[in-house]
Amino acid sequence: MNVVVLGLWHLGCVTAACCAEHFSVVGLDFDEPVVTALRAGKAPLFEPGLDDLIGCGLSSGQLRFTSDSADPALGAADVLWVCYDTPVDDHDVADVPFVLERLARCLPALRFGAVVLISSQVPAGTCRGLEARHPGVSFAYSPENLRLGKALDVFRHPERIVVGTRNAGTRAKLAPLFGPFCDEVLWMRPESAEMTKHGINAWLALSVTFANEMARLGEAVGADAREVERGLRSEPRIGQKAYIRPGAAFAGGTLARDVVALTWLAKEYGDPAALFPAILAGNDAHKDWALGRLRTLLDPLAGKTVAVLGLTYKAGTNTLRRSGAVELAVKLLAAGVKVRCYDPVVEALPSELAGAERCSSLEGAVDGADAAVVATEWPQIKETDWSALGARMRRAVVVDANGFLNLRTDQGFSVEYFAVGTPQR
Numbered sequence: 001m002n003v004v005v006l007g008l009w010h011l012g013c014v015t016a017a018c019c020a021e022h023f024s025v026v027g028l029d030f031d032e033p034v035v036t037a038l039r040a041g042k043a044p045l046f047e048p049g050l051d052d053l054i055g056c057g058l059s060s061g062q063l064r065f066t067s068d069s070a071d072p073a074l075g076a077a078d079v080l081w082v083c084y085d086t087p088v089d090d091h092d093v094a095d096v097p098f099v100l101e102r103l104a105r106c107l108p109a110l111r112f113g114a115v116v117l118i119s120s121q122v123p124a125g126t127c128r129g130l131e132a133r134h135p136g137v138s139f140a141y142s143p144e145n146l147r148l149g150k151a152l153d154v155f156r157h158p159e160r161i162v163v164g165t166r167n168a169g170t171r172a173k174l175a176p177l178f179g180p181f182c183d184e185v186l187w188m189r190p191e192s193a194e195m196t197k198h199g200i201n202a203w204l205a206l207s208v209t210f211a212n213e214m215a216r217l218g219e220a221v222g223a224d225a226r227e228v229e230r231g232l233r234s235e236p237r238i239g240q241k242a243y244i245r246p247g248a249a250f251a252g253g254t255l256a257r258d259v260v261a262l263t264w265l266a267k268e269y270g271d272p273a274a275l276f277p278a279i280l281a282g283n284d285a286h287k288d289w290a291l292g293r294l295r296t297l298l299d300p301l302a303g304k305t306v307a308v309l310g311l312t313y314k315a316g317t318n319t320l321r322r323s324g325a326v327e328l329a330v331k332l333l334a335a336g337v338k339v340r341c342y343d344p345v346v347e348a349l350p351s352e353l354a355g356a357e358r359c360s361s362l363e364g365a366v367d368g369a370d371a372a373v374v375a376t377e378w379p380q381i382k383e384t385d386w387s388a389l390g391a392r393m394r395r396a397v398v399v400d401a402n403g404f405l406n407l408r409t410d411q412g413f414s415v416e417y418f419a420v421g422t423p424q425r
Contacts, residue, residue: 001176004028004077006106007084007099008035008065010317011119011144013043013050014151015083016065020057022180026073027065030102035067046318046345049152074109079117079177083144086121088322092256092280096122100130107134115173119144123261124198127164127190140165140174141190143197149316160184164193198265201258202276207243208250209282215246215421216289225421226403246420247402248375249286251324252313256280287324290373290399291331293418297397298370302336305394307365308356310376311343318345325375329353340365344380363392371397377404390415 001023005016008029016027029035034044041055057063066073074080082103087095099120110116115138118127127139141164146154161182165171171187178185188196215225225246233240250256259279266273298304313323320326330352332339339356341349342365349358359365362381366372366389374381386407390396396415398407403419 001078002026002073002076003079003081003177004073004106005081005083006102007082007120008038009044009085010047010148010151011085011146012083013038013054014047014146014155015081015119016063017050017053017057018152018155018181019081019177020060020063021053023062023177025057025063026071026077027063028067028069028071028073028106029065030067030069030105032067035065038065046316047151048149048316053152069105069109071109074106075111077110077114078173079115080106080110082116082118082120084120086257088253088257092253092260094121094123094257094261096126100126107137110137112136113173114138115140115170117142117174117177121197121257122194124191124194124265126194127166131166138165138167138170138173139190140170141193143193143200145200148314148319156181158182160186162186162188162193162196164188164190164196166190198258198262201255202262202279204243205250205255205259205279205283206275208247208255209279209286211244211246212249212286212289212420213282216286218421219423222423223421224423225419228421245402248324248420249283249289251287251327252322256283287327288331289420290328290375290401291335293399294332294371294373294397295335297399297416297418298395301332303338304370305338305340305368306332307340307342307359307369307372308332309342309362309365309372309374309381310378311341311346311349312376315377315379320346320350323376326350326353328373328375329356340369343376344378362389367392369393370395371399374398374400374402374404377402381405386415 003019003023003025005012005027008027016025019025041051041058043050084099086099117140119142127141130139143162161178163185218225218228229245232238232244259276263276295301308325308329311320311325313319329339333355340359341356342359342362349356362384382405398415398417401420407415407417
């Protein structure tokens with residue numbers, strides 16, 4: 001099987017590298033610097049094991065990269081797999097034309113019978129619209145399910161694969177593509193697969209918002225959120241795997257993009273959906289939880305020194321795009337706080353943090369600080385002696401929304417420790 005993967009950021013690089021273990025793969029992107037780096041075995045962002053896997057594909061001859069829409073690989077492709085990480089703006093609105101315009105460059109080169117498989121994040125109805133505009137092309141949709149930092153394992157060993165296709169012929173052509181990775185493929189119509197992607201992310205976003213609102217109310221009445229969580233999971237209709245652990249607000253645009261898409265679809269079809277916009281409003285309100293705690297604990301906040309520990313969107317990646325940690329640091333600077341930043345993979349601060357200090361070590365970040373905020377769950381932050389770190393601080397206040405460190409005074413930690421859902425009374 002010949003596969004062309006269109007779009008070579010996180011999703012596309014992982015897809016191309018993993019597929020090259022089984023098929024002949026050409027990665028296509030119109031960003032020449034990205035392609036040049038990939039030809040040298042360097043992915044455009046950090047993902048554990050990805051560079052090595054790309055190198056293996058290049059060495060075996062199963063994988064190569066191009067930026068040419070006239071490359072012969074398109075004419076020989078059995079599947080054109082569209083894997084752009086759809087950009088989102090600061091309001092979580094997906095730039096779908098970015099993806100579709102690049103797909104349009106490739107369609108004239110495809111041979112008759114080739115399948116266009118879309119995994120980029122697009123609104124429900126996209127495949128139907130493409131079919132209407134390009135009646136001679138077979139389109140299918142399979143929602144991506146990768147997780148930064150664990151993407152290779154998730155791609156190679158998914159619990160199931162969802163695929164939306166209109167006809168049995170397209171299904172027969174795609175089945176060999178998924179065979180090496182998963183035995184359970186859920187076949188459905190394209191609209192259903194597109195809505196499945198929206199629904200998964202919206203449900204996770206709803207769960208996060210629900211857990212955080214419960215936890216904030218618990219703080220006020222004296223309930224411990226971890227105890228409440230245990231009680232909720234004991235209810236069989238909720239269950240042990242429910243996404244109900246309180247912590248930081250969701251960020252990065254991944255979940256919010258689908259909530260916004262559903263909100264827009266409701267407006268387009270005149271449906272009075274009230275839940276989807278409420279999810280975003282609730283999450284936005286929770287984004288200032290850490291800042292609010294610091295205001296209460298360090299009043300007045302101006303002039304204080306706060307260490308922000310971790311800057312990336314999440315551990316296991318080096319992307320700062322839409323990072324909640326960066327957003328918090330910006331707000332602290334605006335409040336007159338002296339901000340010190342530590343992150344094990346960030347080599348330079350983004351322009352919006354020009355007023356902050358980058359520290360190369362945890363010790364340097366917390367030394368003499370009034371408080372430390374655990375903003376990204378890097379193992380380096382947890383695998384340290386917090387009794388010793390606390391002793392270096394002017395005031396040993398640790399704000400850790402997700403409860404990542406789980407510091408307890410009864411375990412000998414002499415720090416003031418606050419996680420979401422910590423009782424106030």
